[in-house]
Amino acid sequence: MAARSTERLLNLLIALVSRERGYTRAELREAVPSYAESASEDAFERMFERDKAELRDLGYPIEEVSEDPLFPDDTHGHRYRIPRGSFTLPPLQFTAEESAVLALAANAWTDASLGELARRALRKLEPAIGDQPEDDAPPLLQPTLTAHEPSFEPLLSAVVRHREVRFDYLARSTDQLTTRRLQPWGIGSRYGNWYVVGWDLDRQDSRTFRLSRIMSDVTVTRKQFEPPAGFSMNDALSHMVSDAPARTVTVLARPGHALMLRRMASGLEPGAGPDGWDRLHIPFVETEILAEEIAAAGPGVVVPEGGDGTGPMLQAEARAAVVRRLRAAADVVARFRGVAVDWSVKSRKGTRNKLSTADHLSRLLEIVRYVYAHQGAELEETAHRFGITDQELIADLNTLFVCGKPGHMPDQLIDASWDDGHVYLSNADELSDPVRLTQPEASALLVGLQTLRTVPGGDSEAVASAIAKVAGAAGDAGVLANAVGARPITDEPAPALDDVMATVRRAVEQRRRLRIRYVVPSRDELTERVVDPVQVFSSNTHWYVRAWCLAAEGMRNFRLDRISSVADAGPAGERPAAQEAAAATRPAPGAPDTVEVVLVTDRRSRWIADQYHATRTAAVRPPAGAGAGPAGGHEAALIGFQTVEAVCSLMTRYGGQLAVAGPDDVVEQVELWVNSALEPYREDTAA
Structure with missing residues (x-):
């Protein structure tokens, strides 16, 4: 059925492009084979309306022209056509610098659908990009x-x-759900969180919503604005952030504990708290x-009431x-x-990546x-280019082979051949021009380009000009570019992180070895490593370096804000295995797995x-009488972790969003961790 739908859409597109005066509905029902097979007039009308919407979403502007000025609303007398040239890519050319940032932006997404x-x-823009040098090595910064x-x-x-x-929507400070109706103006990320901004139809005011607090499926209505x-x-x-005053919270930490919080602290008073605990002052x-x-720090960290030098509220x-x-x-x-x-x-997950008719x-x-x-x-090369198998490409060529202009005589069909292992196409001139970007395609690329502005030194002229050209390639005068956004990870990066980033990037570019002191939060300890850096990459909020660890004899990812010190340790070793490992897989935060949970x-x-590379997933229901919780849609995932402490930290960091179903000894350790962390607040949790 999916193949038949695609074939019908392609035949409709060819018909609308190939005839300048267009077709009436009745003529199209006869000209497009699948329409002629419609069981009734109503079935044809519904199918035709869906198909028009699909083609318009793909960037093809279907014109409707009334032939009878006395009855302009009688759609049966309308003619439908797509003017040649109305969907083609506008004249533009990207510089080498712009082409480089486009490639980085296109490969930024880890989500399969958005990445595609x-x-x-990017593939549509290739005629404007020109030939690029082939280089299979991973980019030094991604x-x-x-x-x-x-x-x-x-x-x-x-x-x-x-x-x-x-x-x-789940309010920030309560568990109460409210239904919100919104005219969404824009979407973007800040500090690793995604937000949508728009006009709240019930509050009659502009509002900002954090996507992680949206608990239901989003219903997109037909109402436009x-x-x-x-x-x-x-x-x-x-x-949203500049209006927030500079704020600091006091936290008590057991000596030698909570190393990441200590790195965040602007002030530290050793032994100044009760029982000799350290007092940390953390800006946020x-x-x-x-x-x-x-x-996430778990037991051994407490936010005291009142606070020293902090407003009680x-x-x-x-x-x-x-x-x-x-x-x-x-x-x-x-x-x-x-x-x-x-x-x-x-x-x-089983149906997540099902290919739609439009795709x-x-x-x-x-x-x-x-x-x-x-x-x-x-x-083989053509199939690889589109991320499909040889058999899938042959199936696509077979679909093209049975599509063509109305009449569908042999000389009107697309001619496709591939018998000698090489692909040839003809009789499809109407579809061969470079086509402008659809708004979803441009948006995905624009969000990637906006994210390059978060790269230290990345708010460059090349990024800005590439954004303007991509918006233009979608027929957009700037509205679309303004509707998506990504501001710098920090307004004023901490000097220490800046120094680490500069040293690591220099080591990657100059192939130098580094000696680092690194905080491992899952074990709450400070370790010393000698590494050969290969690539710097970000994952939303955080920056990482992908490096060959000499002690582990393998590739590892190190978060830059967890590196407490870094020093040059001479030339990097010649490690072809490190380069192959870096190029073979997409960078992802994580470490070797030792505990299956x-x-x-x-x-x-x-x-x-997905983030932790689950080996198995399954739908799961809450136990009888337990309630579904505010979000529902529960799923079990079998995941390997380096330590049980890493699992415990996830439980408390994302409190209420996930649980552990096994093995039993891990469940017991998680329960002990969570309850021990909660114990100092027992008065707050009393009924």
Whole structure:
């Protein structure tokens, strides 16, 4: 059925492009084979309306012209056509510097669907990019983007299509869900979190929503709106943070504990707290982000009431945010303790990457344009270019072979051949021109380009000019570019992190060895390593260096803000295995796995299964009488971790979003960790 739908859409597209005066509905029903087979007039009408919307979403402007000025609303008398040239890529040319940042932006996404949109956009722009030198080596600096939240893609779609949305939202300081109706103006990231900004139809005011607090599926309605003139998501993100006063919270930490919090602290008073605990003064921007870090440290860290030199209301707010996370973690761990997992019950991951009709048609059109520009291209090389198998490419060529102009006589069909292992196409001139970007494709690439502005020294003229040209390639005068945003990870990067970044980048570029002192949060200890850096990359908020660790004799990823000191240790060794390992796999935070754990995640934390490379997943139901929680959609994932402490830290960092179902000894350690962390706040949690 999917292949038939794609074939129908392609035949409709060819018909609308090939005839300048267009076709009436009745003529199209006769001209497009699948329409002629419609069971009824109503069935044809529904199919035709869906197909028109699909083609318009793909960037083909279908014109409707009334032939009877006395009855302009009688659609049966309309003619439909797509003027030649109306969908082609506008004249533009990218410089070598712009081409380089485009490649980085297109490969920034770790999400398969968004990454494919960005790479499809890059392939469409190739005629304007020109020939690039082939280099299989990984880039020395690569930002990466991950949109964990299930609401990201429907909201991005609503932003670019100017459609109203509806969703259930969890307030920051309560567990109360409210249904919100929004006209989304823009979407962007700040400090590793995604936000949508728009007009709240119920509050009748502009509002900012954090995507991780959207608990339901996002319903995209048919109601359209006009965003305010001059809206800029980057300005909205800057305003959101710049209005917040500089704030500091006091935290008590057991001596030698909470090394990451100590690195964040602006002041440290050893032994100044009760029982000789250290008093830390931690600056922060957003309470909830700070609460994640404190809760992740687990037992041995307490946010005291009052605080020394801190406003009592601010201290109470931070304390309450930490308690809420710890209490939610304790509740969900108890609720899912011993839950049975049936691995034969497929999770939503099984259908996640199903190819849609629109995606399949886009691929067919790309194949036509590519082969027209490279007649005789090798079959295997062409399949590799589009990320498909040889058999899938042959199936696509067979689909093209049965499509063509109305009449569908042999001389009207697309001619495709590949018998000698080389691909040739003809009789598809109408589809061979480079086509402009769709708004989803441009948006995915623009978010990647905006993210390059977070790279130290990355807010360059090349990035700015590439953003303007990509927006123009979508037929956009700047509105689309302003609707997506990504501000720098920090407004004023800490000098220590700047120094580490500069030293690491220099070592990568000059192939130098480094000696580093590194905090391992899962063990709460400081280690010393000697490494050969290969690549610097980011994962949303954090920057990492991918390096060959001499002690481990393997590739490892080190988060830069966890490096307490770094020094040059001479020339890097010749390690072909390190280069091969860096090029073979996409960088991802993590370390070798030694403990296999069954995690249960809700819809907010499903991304963990992908981020930590789950080997198995399955849908799972909460135990009877336990309640589904605010997010629901639970999924079990079998994941390997370096230490049990790393699992414990995840439980409290994302309090209430995930639990451990096994093995039993890990469940017991997690329960002890969570309850011990909660113990100092027992008065706060009393009923």
